[in-house]
Amino acid sequence: MLTAALICLLVPLAAFVVQLFLGTRLPRGGDFVSVGAIGASLLAACWIFWQVMAGGEPGYQWSMVFRWVEVEGFTIPMGLAIDTLTAWMLLVVVGVSFLVHVFSIGYMHGEDRYHLYFGYLSLFSFSMLWLVLSDNLLGIFVGWELVGVSSYLLIGFFFPKRSAALACKKAFLTNRVGDLGMWLGIMLVWKELGVLRLEQVYHHVGAGAFSSEATLTIAGVLLFVGAVGKSAQLPLHVWLPDAMEGPTPVSALIHAATMVAAGVYLVGRLFPILTPDALLVIAYVGALTAFFAATIAIVQDDIKRVLAYSTVSQLGYMMVGLGVGSYFGGLFHLTTHAAFKACLFLGSGSVIHAVHTQNIWEMGGLRKKMPITFATWVISTAAISGFPVLTNGFFSKERILGDAMGFGLHLPQHFLIFALPMVAAVITVFYMTRVTIVTFFGEPRDREKYEHAHEGGFEITAPLMVLSAITLLGFAYAGPFERMVTPPSSTDYAAEQFAAFHYGESLRTGALDESHGAHAAEAGRGEAAHEEPAHAETGAEHHEAPWGPHRVDAHSLHTGHRAVLYLSLLALILGVALATLIYHRKRSQEALARRFSGTWRVLYNKYFVDEAYQAGVVNPLLWLNRLSAAFDRVVIDGAVNGSATLTRALSSGSGWSDLRIIDGIVNGIASVTQVFGAAFRRVETGRIQHYFAFFLAGTLVLMLIRVY
Amino acid sequence: MIGLVHYLVFAGILFCLGLFAVLTRRNAVTVLMGIELMLNAGNVNLVAFNRFVGSGVNGQIFALFIIVLAAAEAAVALAILLNIYRTYKHITVDEIHLLRG
Amino acid sequence: MSFEASIWYLVALLTLGTGAYVVFTRNIVRAAFALVFTFLGVAAMYVFLRADFLAAAQLLIYGGGITVLLLFGVMLTHRHEGMELKLDPLKALPAVAIAGGFFVAIWSAARRADWDLVAPVEPVGTSEAIGSAIMTTHLLPFEEISVLLLVVLIGALFVARRSGEEEGS
Numbered sequence: 012m013l014t015a016a017l018i019c020l021l022v023p024l025a026a027f028v029v030q031l032f033l034g035t036r037l038p039r040g041g042d043f044v045s046v047g048a049i050g051a052s053l054l055a056a057c058w059i060f061w062q063v064m065a066g067g068e069p070g071y072q073w074s075m076v077f078r079w080v081e082v083e084g085f086t087i088p089m090g091l092a093i094d095t096l097t098a099w100m101l102l103v104v105v106g107v108s109f110l111v112h113v114f115s116i117g118y119m120h121g122e123d124r125y126h127l128y129f130g131y132l133s134l135f136s137f138s139m140l141w142l143v144l145s146d147n148l149l150g151i152f153v154g155w156e157l158v159g160v161s162s163y164l165l166i167g168f169f170f171p172k173r174s175a176a177l178a179c180k181k182a183f184l185t186n187r188v189g190d191l192g193m194w195l196g197i198m199l200v201w202k203e204l205g206v207l208r209l210e211q212v213y214h215h216v217g218a219g220a221f222s223s224e225a226t227l228t229i230a231g232v233l234l235f236v237g238a239v240g241k242s243a244q245l246p247l248h249v250w251l252p253d254a255m256e257g258p259t260p261v262s263a264l265i266h267a268a269t270m271v272a273a274g275v276y277l278v279g280r281l282f283p284i285l286t287p288d289a290l291l292v293i294a295y296v297g298a299l300t301a302f303f304a305a306t307i308a309i310v311q312d313d314i315k316r317v318l319a320y321s322t323v324s325q326l327g328y329m330m331v332g333l334g335v336g337s338y339f340g341g342l343f344h345l346t347t348h349a350a351f352k353a354c355l356f357l358g359s360g361s362v363i364h365a366v367h368t369q370n371i372w373e374m375g376g377l378r379k380k381m382p383i384t385f386a387t388w389v390i391s392t393a394a395i396s397g398f399p400v401l402t403n404g405f406f407s408k409e410r411i412l413g414d415a416m417g418f419g420l421h422l423p424q425h426f427l428i429f430a431l432p433m434v435a436a437v438i439t440v441f442y443m444t445r446v447t448i449v450t451f452f453g454e455p456r457d458r459e460k461y462e463h464a465h466e467g468g469f470e471i472t473a474p475l476m477v478l479s480a481i482t483l484l485g486f487a488y489a490g491p492f493e494r495m496v497t498p499p500s501s502t503d504y505a506a507e508q509f510a511a512f513h514y515g516e517s518l519r520t521g522a523l524d525e526s527h528g529a530h531a532a533e534a535g536r537g538e539a540a541h542e543e544p545a546h547a548e549t550g551a552e553h554h555e556a557p558w559g560p561h562r563v564d565a566h567s568l569h570t571g572h573r574a575v576l577y578l579s580l581l582a583l584i585l586g587v588a589l590a591t592l593i594y595h596r597k598r599s600q601e602a603l604a605r606r607f608s609g610t611w612r613v614l615y616n617k618y619f620v621d622e623a624y625q626a627g628v629v630n631p632l633l634w635l636n637r638l639s640a641a642f643d644r645v646v647i648d649g650a651v652n653g654s655a656t657l658t659r660a661l662s663s664g665s666g667w668s669d670l671r672i673i674d675g676i677v678n679g680i681a682s683v684t685q686v687f688g689a690a691f692r693r694v695e696t697g698r699i700q701h702y703f704a705f706f707l708a709g710t711l712v713l714m715l716i717r718v719y
Numbered sequence: 720m721i722g723l724v725h726y727l728v729f730a731g732i733l734f735c736l737g738l739f740a741v742l743t744r745r746n747a748v749t750v751l752m753g754i755e756l757m758l759n760a761g762n763v764n765l766v767a768f769n770r771f772v773g774s775g776v777n778g779q780i781f782a783l784f785i786i787v788l789a790a791a792e793a794a795v796a797l798a799i800l801l802n803i804y805r806t807y808k809h810i811t812v813d814e815i816h817l818l819r820g
Numbered sequence: 821m822s823f824e825a826s827i828w829y830l831v832a833l834l835t836l837g838t839g840a841y842v843v844f845t846r847n848i849v850r851a852a853f854a855l856v857f858t859f860l861g862v863a864a865m866y867v868f869l870r871a872d873f874l875a876a877a878q879l880l881i882y883g884g885g886i887t888v889l890l891l892f893g894v895m896l897t898h899r900h901e902g903m904e905l906k907l908d909p910l911k912a913l914p915a916v917a918i919a920g921g922f923f924v925a926i927w928s929a930a931r932r933a934d935w936d937l938v939a940p941v942e943p944v945g946t947s948e949a950i951g952s953a954i955m956t957t958h959l960l961p962f963e964e965i966s967v968l969l970l971v972v973l974i975g976a977l978f979v980a981r982r983s984g985e986e987e988g989s
Binding site: 723749767769793802 | 835920
């Protein structure tokens with residue numbers, strides 16, 4: 012197991028290093044290195060998956076720990092852990108990554124720095140795998156940052172284009188804001204518990220080590236802030252649409268299937284320690300995001316933008332799922348979304364590659380020219396719309412909506428958490444159908460582009476087909492997933508101490524149904540199996556959720572399902588019909604836009620969020636920046652230059668004094684000597700009589716001295 | 720009576736006159752004359768001492784020799800002066816100062 | 821004052837007077853002639869001091885030889901404008917001071933010193949004494965003087981010769 016894990020994790024890293032240093036010298040730019048590496052990882056992931064799932068134990072656990080930092084009384088361990096969720100995540104991440112690698116061979120053919128692109132893809136794969144395999148919060152954070160860096164590099168791959176450079180910067184900075192919250196959350200957990208390994212965290216929280224429920228809520232929300240950034244939820248969603256500047260395969264891999272899912276994954280991992288209040292926050296954020304993004308997607312003209320906002324919206328769905336307590340709903344939607352969204356993005360990539368434009372209004376009637384792309388596109392659109400049974404999206408989306416309705420019915424004050432995603436579902440169908448019709452149906456709008464359009468090569472069509480196949484087989488793996496991927500229940504950790512919650516007995520009252528004691532144990536922690544309570548025997552210990560009023564038990568959640576089924580079918584039909592009606596005729600877009608011009612303007616400009624940020628956040632920061640720069644220039648440089656000027660003045664002063672005074676003294680001595688010399692020289696008259704006179708005078712003096 | 724002191728004073732005056740001439744006169748020949756005066760005064764001193772203090776004739780012999788030397792010296796000095804005269808066309812000691820510093 | 825004393829003072833006065841004339845006159849020729857009388861006066865002094873031979877020698881050498889010598893010197897080096905000399909008063913002052921100083925020194929020495937006087941000897945002709953002294957006790961200086969005179973003779977001739985190139989032989 013360890014070998015497999017390490018192969019899976021480290022081979023892509025090796026590929027990255029190889030590509031970085033040797034890429035230019037390898038034939039074909041070394042794409043086979045990266046593809047080979049991810050292929051190896053895929054094999055390793057498949058093996059791990061088989062090992063985990065074949066055992067049939069939902070509580071499967073494998074971990075390896077090593078001490079990373081060891082200082083006096085302070086150790087930070089690092090390690091890998093594999094459980095059922097990890098196994099599925101591995102498959103999803105490596106699988107989609109592999110398909111994207113293959114797709115990129117065709118799509119990125121002939122691009123500048125081709126080798127570096129593949130290197131970055133390998134780096135990303137490594138980073139995401141690290142995130143998923145890590146067994147502690149710090150490791151997840153490291154992986155978090157690494158995927159952020161990879162995202163930055165890949166979004167900004169076409170950095171000579173100014174919009175791309177700005178986009179990658181925006182992505183990174185927005186993520187940083189989220190990361191700040193996450194880091195604070197980690198610090199809070201560390202302060203309260205002293206441990207960061209997830210297993211131990213669950214244990215300690217279960218044992219009531221947190222100082223209060225409020226603190227735990229805050230920690231949960233802070234950690235969720237990180238997910239808000241990474242998964243592009245409101246209000247940190249702004250980077251994802253701009254991230255479309257990157258190459259389309261990158262958009263497929265990072266910004267649809269994997270990296271943005273990391274936030275959902277984190278919430279999933281935190282599920283056991285999130286208080287009802289925290290979960291409520293998560294659910295609301297998700298619901299608002301789902302609705303908000305869907306409305307913007309209606310009016311976008313860039314095919315990738317539509318898909319980007321769609322991703323934001325679908326991530327909101329996942330958050331709603333987890334927020335209402337649907338562990339299966341949220342996480343399964345993550346996997347299904349990975350499949351069909353990746354397929355949609357790659358499909359759009361195929362289209363863009365064919366017609367060399369991203370504007371849907373320059374396309375039209377492409378279904379005849381690109382049949383494979385069209386077919387896979389339709390399948391994936393059906394998935395996202397929740398087409399019954401045939402698509403995997405149906406299972407995940409219905410579960411989320413169903414559980415949300417149950418939640419809403421049970422706690423009517425929070426009915427919005429159901430209503431918004433429900434409406435968003437209609438809108439989702441609508442905009443997806445819109446794009447499909449405009450792109451693939453009708454008369455071609457740009458004849459020249461249409462003539463040139465053709466299906467891509469095998470590298471492009473094969474991944475599309477694989478992904479659609481996965482999408483269609485959803486019915487097969489939904490069941491196993493639900494059975495195997497369960498939230499860590501308190502029974503796995505320090506069961507005895509679980510009862511010793513000291514958050515107050517009052518919280519144990521509420522809507523909890525006593526008769527469903529066995530279910531209640533699971534309901535408090537998440538979803539039970541549809542068929543039968545797999546952990547019925549644990550009910551004997553009567554572990555109730557400590558937070559009763561907000562958590563809804565499994566039975567109650569199920570109440571809404573049938574209604575939701577009908578509602579979503581209705582939504583499907585409604586959405587398709589509306590879109591077809593409007594867009595099958597040429598002039599309708601403009602007419603509609605004119606009639607609802609105000610609304611249209613708001614939606615088209617993304618509710619002016621970017622402008623608000625620019626004015627409220629970016630510009631003040633830039634102003635502060637200019638202020639600091641001015642301060643630095645005036646005060647600090649002024650001080651430095653002033654001291655330099657002072658030194659110069661002092662030096663010139665001392666130089667003057669040296670020149671005038673010192674030299675003056677020296678010269679003065681010389682001239683005094685000269686004066687004296689000149690004076691005495693006058694004695695040497697050359698006249699003998701003078702000399703004789705001096706001589707006699709001297710003699711007289713001597714005589715006088717002698718006598719007296 | 721005329722005693723030693725008289726002679727000494729007399730010789731002193733004569734000497735000082737000669738000295739004055741040496742120091743002051745501009746013509747080189749007159750300077751020589753002053754030198755002769757000084758020498759004569761010295762001689763007088765010697766002879767006076769010989770008479771009043773000494774015994775024998777040593778003083779007088781000394782004076783004799785001085786006279787001879789004075790003559791010799793005068794001869795040489797005049798030879799030099801002639802030379803100088805030929806070069807400078809005058810013998811004003813004031814204006815002969817080649818060794819002037 | 822005895823007769824001898826008064827004569828002595830007269831002679832002294834004569835000598836000193838002519839000596840002063842030599843020193844102060846502007847006329848060189850007159851100075852030379854006055855110098856003769858000074859020499860005569862000194863010779864007289866020698867007589868007073870009973871140095872007869874010396875007096876004779878003085879007259880001969882000084883009065884005869886040196887005077888002529890000086891006169892020759894005067895003649896050969898006279899300036900074109902009639903041998904007039906001016907005495908510079910400015911230079912005179914230090915000279916006066918020095919000469920005066922010397923005179924004061926001599927006079928005070930003469931007056932104050934305790935001369936070891938002996939009784940004056942009776943006049944005896946000194947020629948014989950001088951002659952024998954020269955030939956015996958003071959023979960060396962005597963011979964040296966003769967050599968000296970020879971040297972002086974040659975030397976003076978040499979120094980005073982006209983150089984061959986400038987003026988021909």
